[in-house]
Amino acid sequence: MEAKLGMSPIAWWNDDLPDLSDDVSLEECLRQSRSAGFTGMEKGRRFPDDPAVMLPILRAADVTLCGGWFSGTVVDEEIAANKDRILPMIELFKAVNAPCIVYGEVGRSIQGDRSKPLATKPRLDDDEMRAYARRMTEFGEWCAEQGVPLAYHHHMAAVVETEPELDAFMRHSGEGIPLLLDAGHLAFAGGDVLRAIDNHHRRINHVHVKDIRRDVVDSLDRSQQSFLDAVALGAFTVPGDGSLDFGAIVQRLADHGYEGWFVVEAEQDPKKAPPQRMAEIGHRELMRVMTAAGYTVETTGFPKD
Template structure:
């Protein structure tokens, strides 16, 4: 089985917490990711939405676009409006040869609100989740028909956060799934059971690790998602508490082939992005070899 390794620029520049950003250019970010061994990068706020401008930089460092976040508002919004909102990113991603757009539901989410405690996250009734699942399914079908599928990101502080919420959403929709071990562990879910239950729909993987002591020490009635990030709740594989050897073996056993993307927002001063990228890449190479994966580059050639 073959897999590719990518990374997200959130380790270098945090979109929600400007103070957690390394003052480096896009070119330097791509250079460091390449030095660490990655052949893909998800997009971020410093990426131009134009392959004529971005393409030469990607080629210089042997990196391709392996995904990128879209802040969806479909929960409370109109599907035609959301089609218009995603259209430019979709056109750009098709030109870039990206595998998918990462759909994150931000309607009612408190993930970017420093003053909103984790315990105040939005919750849907079963009827609301069923209606939302139908809308998301229609939207996902439309995106795929345009030539750029979405992959749904369950996320802390959003309407689909917990394992139970994910189970209900998956039962009420046909949407492809982005599996994020770190977010599910933070939410108190059983990451191995989620893989077992939903592997057939997983089309993209984020290899986010957590620092268990930080997560368990949070006061969810007073501290927010951004407070947790500032405290160091997230990190790269090999630096945290999750068993990525077991996680990757479970994913491999279900036949998944595709991108594994390191996405770990944390303080770049305390955790220099290049050092963390190297650590995450090394750990993934180790566990993926043990799971039977051949890690290949963006163009499909074997990574040495």
């Protein structure tokens, strides 16, 4: 089985919490991640949107673009509006041969609002979830027809956060909307990561290997503290520095035949958790558990001519 290891630039620059950002260039971010062993990087705010500009940067760093976040609003906005907004991203991702676009639902979400406690997250009733899942399937099918599939990201403080919400979304949606499995977000939400893999492995097309610090998560007052408060307190970290058993998680994915990207997305204070050191810890732990699970990990980055 083959796998690729990538990172998210959120370890260097946090879009929602600018205070948790390193003053480093895109080139330095890519250099640090690549030196730790990662061959991919998801798109962040300092990436150019012109493929003619982006490709030389990726080539020089020997790094592949392995995904990137799209802030979707299908839950409460017309699909047509989302198509208009995502189409330039689809064209960019096709030009640089990126595998998928990470769909994050921000409609009704409180994930970026530090004034909203975790307990006030939006919730959909059964009819709303059914209708939303069907619209997401339609949108996912359209994106795939344009040349780039989506990967649906269940997320803290959003309409699909908990394991029961994820189960309902997956039950009412179709193959046209693949799943991004994020271990850290599901564990933060109180879900069983291994059970979710067993239940939904056929739809998983992208994996975020985000770890959590269980003591931080368990000490949160969810009636008072927000998702961003949790991030600032250090709720997330890289595999090998947190509380989740990635040996078991990676093995379960291997048992179901998952092949593709494993992406470290671990937003935290770069002053307390220097990104390059965190990248090295995460890569070392992932190589350990992936080798044990029988994966062959790709070691080359940008495709050679």
